[in-house]
Amino acid sequence: MELDLIESGLNTGNVERNSGVELRFKDITYTVKNKKYKKNSQKDKHKQKELTILNQVSGVIEPGQMLALMGPSGSGKSTLLDILAQRKETGTISGQILVNGKEIGKAYKSFCSYVTQEDTLLQTATVQETLRFYADLTLPTLSDEEKSERVKTVMQDIGLYEKANTLVGGVLPGGIILKGLSGGQKKRVSIGCALVTNPSLIFLDEPTSGLDSVTALSIMKILLGLTKKGVTVVCSIHQPRSEIWQLFNKVMVLVKGKMIYAGTDVMGYYEGLGYTCPNNVNPADFVLDASVEMGESAKYNEICAKWREHSQQESLIYDNQIHKDIPIAIPKQPSYIYQYKVLLGRAKRDFVRNYGNLVARVATSIVMGLLFGACFYGLDLNQNDLQKIVGVVFFLVSGINLIPYACISLFLSGRALFNAERASRLYHSLPYFLATMTMEMIVVLAVTIGFVGTTYALAHLRWNVARFFYSLLVFFFLHILSDLCIVLISNITGTSDETFAIASGVSVIWQLFAGFFVTVDQLPKAFGWLHYINPLFYGFTSTMINEFEDRILICPKESIIPCQYPNGNDLLKNFGIDDWTRGTSFAVVVAWTAFFFVASYLSLHYLNKEKR
Numbered sequence: 346m347e348l349d350l351i352e353s354g355l356n357t358g359n360v361e362r363n364s365g366v367e368l369r370f371k372d373i374t375y376t377v378k379n380k381k382y383k384k385n386s387q388k389d390k391h392k393q394k395e396l397t398i399l400n401q402v403s404g405v406i407e408p409g410q411m412l413a414l415m416g417p418s419g420s421g422k423s424t425l426l427d428i429l430a431q432r433k434e435t436g437t438i439s440g441q442i443l444v445n446g447k448e449i450g451k452a453y454k455s456f457c458s459y460v461t462q463e464d465t466l467l468q469t470a471t472v473q474e475t476l477r478f479y480a481d482l483t484l485p486t487l488s489d490e491e492k493s494e495r496v497k498t499v500m501q502d503i504g505l506y507e508k509a510n511t512l513v514g515g516v517l518p519g520g521i522i523l524k525g526l527s528g529g530q531k532k533r534v535s536i537g538c539a540l541v542t543n544p545s546l547i548f549l550d551e552p553t554s555g556l557d558s559v560t561a562l563s564i565m566k567i568l569l570g571l572t573k574k575g576v577t578v579v580c581s582i583h584q585p586r587s588e589i590w591q592l593f594n595k596v597m598v599l600v601k602g603k604m605i606y607a608g609t610d611v612m613g614y615y616e617g618l619g620y621t622c623p624n625n626v627n628p629a630d631f632v633l634d635a636s637v638e639m640g641e642s643a644k645y646n647e648i649c650a651k652w653r654e655h656s657q658q659e660s661l662i663y664d665n666q667i668h669k670d671i672p673i674a675i676p677k678q679p680s681y682i683y684q685y686k687v688l689l690g691r692a693k694r695d696f697v698r699n700y701g702n703l704v705a706r707v708a709t710s711i712v713m714g715l716l717f718g719a720c721f722y723g724l725d726l727n728q729n730d731l732q733k734i735v736g737v738v739f740f741l742v743s744g745i746n747l748i749p750y751a752c753i754s755l756f757l758s759g760r761a762l763f764n765a766e767r768a769s770r771l772y773h774s775l776p777y778f779l780a781t782m783t784m785e786m787i788v789v790l791a792v793t794i795g796f797v798g799t800t801y802a803l804a805h806l807r808w809n810v811a812r813f814f815y816s817l818l819v820f821f822f823l824h825i826l827s828d829l830c831i832v833l834i835s836n837i838t839g840t841s842d843e844t845f846a847i848a849s850g851v852s853v854i855w856q857l858f859a860g861f862f863v864t865v866d867q868l869p870k871a872f873g874w875l876h877y878i879n880p881l882f883y884g885f886t887s888t889m890i891n892e893f894e895d896r897i898l899i900c901p902k903e904s905i906i907p908c909q910y911p912n913g914n915d916l917l918k919n920f921g922i923d924d925w926t927r928g929t930s931f932a933v934v935v936a937w938t939a940f941f942f943v944a945s946y947l948s949l950h951y952l953n954k955e956k957r
C-alpha cells in the first residue's frame with residue numbers, strides 16, 4: 346500500500362529541484378599513507394609509502410538513472426561514494442567531479458545527499474520530527490508552512506505518512522529499549538532525511554544491508570520511485586536478489602580500486618571477456634563472482650586497460666555535449682544562534698522522552714542527601730561535631746564529583762549521531778555543544794539542589810540564605826566541572842571502559858589531595874603543587890571558608906584542656922587554608938570550569954570526526 350503512494354506520482358513540495366543533472370567524474374585517484382611503512386627499515390624497503398585505494402576511476406551518471414556500484418569487498422565502492430558525495434576527509438584525492446559539465450565547488454552539496462550504511466537517527470524523535478529537524482537546518486529560508494509541506498511530501502515519498510507520529514525507537518543509552526520503527530522503516534527515514542533538500546543525486550552506501558529480502562525490495566522500489574521524479578540514485582550494493590537487480594538501469598564495477606565496467610549491458614560485456622553467465626544463476630551473483638575472478642586473473646591489468654581506453658573515448662563524446670545550465674547557488678548556512686535554537690529544541694524533547702537518566706540522577710542525589718543527613722543529623726558547633734561537619738563538607742565535594750559517572754554512556758551514545766550529522770554538514774559543533782550543555786546544566790542544577798539541599802537541611806550546616814546559596818553555587822560549578830572532565834576524557838578515549846578507568850583515577854587523585862585527608866601543610870614539599878592543580882581543593886576550600894569563617898564555635902565549659910577551636914578561623918588555619926578567601930577560591934573553581942568547558946569543546950570538535 347505504501348508503495349502505491351510512491352508510484353502514484355510524486356510531487357516535490359515547495360523546494361525547487363535542481364532536476365536533470367548529469368554527474369561525471371574523471372580520473373579519480375585516492376591515496377592514503379601506508380601506516381605499516383617504516384622509513385629506513387630494511388624490511389619495508391619494498392613496501393609503498395602510499396596506498397592507492399582508487400586508481401584513475403572515471404564514469405558518467407545520467408539524470409534519473411538508478412545505478413548499482415558493485416565489486417568485491419574492499420574494491421573501493423564506499424570510498425568512491427564518499428568521494429562523489431564529498432564526504433572524504435582523509436587521504437589525497439585527485440581528479441574532477443563535474444555536474445552538467447561544470448565544476449561547481451561549494452554549490453555541489455546542494456545537488457546531492459548521502460545515506461550511510463548505518464541508520465544514525467535519534468531514537469526519541471518521531472518520523473515527522475526527524476524530518477522537520479533536517480528541514481529546519483537545511484532549508485532555513487523556507488517559512489514554517491513550507492517546511493511542514495516539504496516534510497509531508499517526503500513522508501509520502503518514503504511511504505511513512507501514516508507513521509508520522511511514531512517514534513524512531515531503538516536502544517536508549519543505558520540499555521532501555523524504546524519501541525518504534527522496524528529496520529526497513531528506519532532505512533526509509535534515513536532516505537527521507539536525504540530527500541528533504543530535494544537533491545538531484547542521492548548516494549546510498551549498501552541501502553539493503555541488514556534487511557530481509559522483502560524489506561530490501563521495498564526500499565529499492567522507493568528509490569526507483571525517486572528516479573521517476575528525475576532523481577539520480579547511486580547505490581553501492583553487494584549481492585542483490587534478482588528482483589532488485591532488475592530495478593537498476595546501469596552498473597559500475599570496481600575491482601581492486603579500478604573501474605572495469607560501467608554501462609547497461611554488463612552481461613554482454615563480460616561475455617565478450619570470456620565470462621558467460623550460466624542458466625538459473627542470479628545475474629548479480631554472476632557479476633560479483635566473475636569480477637572476483639578477473640581481479641585474481643593474470644589478465645586483470647589488460648581488462649582494466651581495455652575499459653580505460655573505452656571510457657576515454659566515451660569521455661570525449663561527453664566533453665562535446667552541450668549541457669543544460671544549472672542554477673549554481675551556494676546553499677545558505679543558518680546562523681549559529683538559529684542552529685542552537687533548533688538543536689536545543691531537539692535536546693529538550695529528547696530529555697523529556699528519555700527521562701530515566703534525569704530521574705536516576707536526581708533520585709540518587711536525594712537518597713545520598715538523606716543518608717548523609719541521617720548519619721550526621723543535627724550537627725552542632727561544639728568541638729566534638731566539628732570534625733563531622735568537615736567530613737560532611739568533604740563528602741559533598743567528593744559525591745558531587747562522582748555523580749557525573751552516571752552519564753558516561755549518555756555522553757558517548759550521542760557521538761555517533763553527532764558525527765553522522767556533522768559529516769552531513771547539518772550544523773556546526775559549537776551550537777551542538779552549547780545546546781547539549783544547556784540541557785545538562787538543568788539536570789546538574791536539579792541534582793545539586795537535591796543533594797546539597799537535603800544534606801544542609803538535615804545535617805544543620807551553616808543554614809542562612811546567603812551562605813546556603815553560595816555553597817549551592819560552588820557545588821553547581823564543581824558538578825559542571827566534573828561533567829566536563831568526563832566529557833573531555835570520553836572524547837579522547839571514545840569508549841566507556843577507558844573513560845571510566847581514567848576518570849576514576851583522576852577522581853581518586855583529586856579527592857586524595859583535596860585538603861581533607863592530607864592538609865596543605867602536611868604534604869611533602871615535592872607533592873605540594875598537587876593541591877594547586879586540583880579543582881576539588883578549591884571547591885573544598887571555598888565551602889570550608891563559607892562554613893567556618895568568622896564563626897564562634899562552642900567550647901566545653903569548665904574544661905582544664907584549652908579549647909582547640911574557639912573560632913572557625915582557627916579551624917581553617919589548622920587545614921592550612923586560612924590564606925584563601927571564599928571569593929578567590931571560588932574564582933579558581935570557575936576558572937577550572939572554563940578550562941574544562943573549552944577543552945571538552947575542542948576535543949569534541951577536533952577528536953570526534955567520522956574516520957572517512
Ligand SMILES: Nc1ncnc2c1ncn2[C@@H]1O[C@H](COP(=O)(O)OP(=O)(O)OP(=O)(O)O)[C@@H](O)[C@H]1O
Binds near residue numbers: 416419421424435
Ligand atoms: N583511509 C584509509 N586508510 C587505509 N585504508 C583505507 C582507507 N580507506 C579505505 N581503505 C582501504 O581501501 C579499500 C577499499 O575500501 P572500501 O570500504 O571503499 O571498500 P568497499 O568496496 O566498500 O568494501 P566493502 O564492500 O567490504 O564495504 C579497503 O581495503 C580499505 O581497507
